Amino acid sequence: MNTGQSTGGGQLPGADEFQQLWKVYDEKLQRSLRLNQELLTRIQHRKVRVSFGWQIAFKLMVVGLGIGCNVVLGSLLWHFHDNPVFVVAAALIIGFMSFAIAGYFMQFLLMVNINLSKNILDTQKQLAGLEAIIVRTLRVSFLQAPVWPFLFVPRVLPADVAARYWLIEAVVTIVLAAAAIWLYRRITVRNAAGGWVKKMVDNEGGKSIARARAFIKELEEYKKG
Amino acid sequence: MSSPNDKQTAFLQLIRDNKGILYKICHSYCRNKDDHEDLMQEMIYQLWRSGEQYDPHFKLSTWMYRIALNVAISFYRKQTRSGVRVALGAEVHLMELEDPGGGPGEALEEKIDLLQQFIAGLGELDKALMILYLEERPYREIAEILGITETNVATKLSRIKGRLKQQFEQSKNLFL
Numbered sequence: 459m460n461t462g463q464s465t466g467g468g469q470l471p472g473a474d475e476f477q478q479l480w481k482v483y484d485e486k487l488q489r490s491l492r493l494n495q496e497l498l499t500r501i502q503h504r505k506v507r508v509s510f511g512w513q514i515a516f517k518l519m520v521v522g523l524g525i526g527c528n529v530v531l532g533s534l535l536w537h538f539h540d541n542p543v544f545v546v547a548a549a550l551i552i553g554f555m556s557f558a559i560a561g562y563f564m565q566f567l568l569m570v571n572i573n574l575s576k577n578i579l580d581t582q583k584q585l586a587g588l589e590a591i592i593v594r595t596l597r598v599s600f601l602q603a604p605v606w607p608f609l610f611v612p613r614v615l616p617a618d619v620a621a622r623y624w625l626i627e628a629v630v631t632i633v634l635a636a637a638a639i640w641l642y643r644r645i646t647v648r649n650a651a652g653g654w655v656k657k658m659v660d661n662e663g664g665k666s667i668a669r670a671r672a673f674i675k676e677l678e679e680y681k682k683g
Numbered sequence: 684m685s686s687p688n689d690k691q692t693a694f695l696q697l698i699r700d701n702k703g704i705l706y707k708i709c710h711s712y713c714r715n716k717d718d719h720e721d722l723m724q725e726m727i728y729q730l731w732r733s734g735e736q737y738d739p740h741f742k743l744s745t746w747m748y749r750i751a752l753n754v755a756i757s758f759y760r761k762q763t764r765s766g767v768r769v770a771l772g773a774e775v776h777l778m779e780l781e782d783p784g785g786g787p788g789e790a791l792e793e794k795i796d797l798l799q800q801f802i803a804g805l806g807e808l809d810k811a812l813m814i815l816y817l818e819e820r821p822y823r824e825i826a827e828i829l830g831i832t833e834t835n836v837a838t839k840l841s842r843i844k845g846r847l848k849q850q851f852e853q854s855k856n857l858f859l
Contacts, residue, residue: 480817483795487703490781497777574753575736577830581753683835
C-alpha cells in the first residue's frame with residue numbers, strides 16, 4: 459500500500475529530506491515491529507460495538523419513553539382541561555419533552571450515519587456536531603424541573619390549606635429552579651474537570667458544547683485554508 | 684463471493700502490510716504509552732468493522748487512512764479510553780518494537796526524533812496532513828482523505844514544512 463508515489467508540486471527546496479527521514483523510520487519499523495497475531499484475531503471476533511452501540515440503543519429508548527410520557531400527559535391535559543394551572547404546566551412539560559425527543563432522535567440519526575471512512579473534515583464535523591447536540595439536549599431538559607410541581611396543584615384548594623400549600627409549592631419551585639439553572643450553566647461551561655457533571659455528560663457521549671463548537675469552527679476555517 | 688474466513692485472512696494481510704503506517708499514526712497522536720494500546724486496538728477494530736463500508740471508487744489506502752486518522756483524531760480530542768481493550772496480559776501488546784540491530788545510526792535517530800516531536804506538536808488536522816505528506820501520498824489523495832482542495836493541501840503543506848525547516852535549523856542545524 460505504501461507505494462511511494464510523487465507528491466506533486468508545491469514543495470520547498472530540500473523538503474524531500476523529511477520524506478527520506480520518514481522512510482528510514484518506516485524501514486526501521488518494518489524490521490522491528492512485531493504484530494501479535496492472537497490479539498489481532500481476537501479483535502476481529504470482538505462482538506461489542508465499541509463506539510456507539512449501547513448509546514444508540516439508549517437514545518432510542520429515551521425517544522420511546524419521551525413519546526410515551528407525552529401521550530400520557532396529553533391525555534391528562536384533555537382530562538383536566540378545566541384546571542388552568544395543570545394545563546399550563548402540562549403544556550410546558552410537553553414542549554420541553556418534545557425538544558428532548560427531537561434532540562435524542564437527532565443524536566440517534568447522527569450516530570447511525572457517522573461513517574469513519576468519509577473524509578476527515580466531514581466526519582469530525584459530524585462528531586463535534588453530535589457532541590454539541592448531546593450537551594444542548596441535556597442542559598435544556600433540566601429546565602423543565604421547576605414546572606413539574608405545578609402538575610399536582612388541585613383545581614380547587616380549601617381555604618384553610620391554600621396559603622400553606624402555595625408556600626410549600628413556592629419553596630419546592632424555587633429549589634428546583636435554582637438547581638435547574640445551576641445545572642444549565644454548569645453544563646455549558648467547560649466541564650472537563652467537573653466531577654459528577656463531567657461523568658454525566660460523558661455518559662451521554664459528549665464533553666463540552668463550547669469545545670465542540672470551537673472545533674467545528676476550527677474545521678470550517680481549516681477548509682477555507 | 685468471499686467467505687468470512689477469506690475476509691478475515693485478507694484483513695489480517697492488510698494489517699500486516701500496513702502495520703508501520705498504523706504504528707506511526709498511533710505514535711503521532713498518542714505519545715502516552717498507556718493509551719497507545721487502546722488507540723491501536725480501536726483503529727484496527729474500526730477498520731475491521733468498516734470493511735463493509737468500503738467504497739471501491741476510492742483507493743484502499745484512502746479508505747484506510749480516513750478510518751485510522753478519524754479514529755486517532757477523535758481519540759486525541761477526547762483522550763478517553765474505550766475500556767473494552769482485548770487483553771492477553773498486562774505486558775502483551777498488539778504491536779511491539781523489538782531491537783532490530785543495525786539501526787539507522789545516532790545522527791539519523793536524532794533527526795527522526797526531532798521530526799516526531801515536531802509532528803506531535805502540530806494540531807490534529809495538520810498532523811494528519813503532515814503524516815500523509817511524509818507517507819508520500821499524492822496531493823489529490825491527501826485532499827480526498829482530508830476533505831479539502833488540492834490547492835489548500837499545497838498551501839498548508841508549504842507553511843508546515845517551512846516551520847519544520849526552521850525548527851530543524853534552530854535545534855540541530857541539520858538542513859540547509
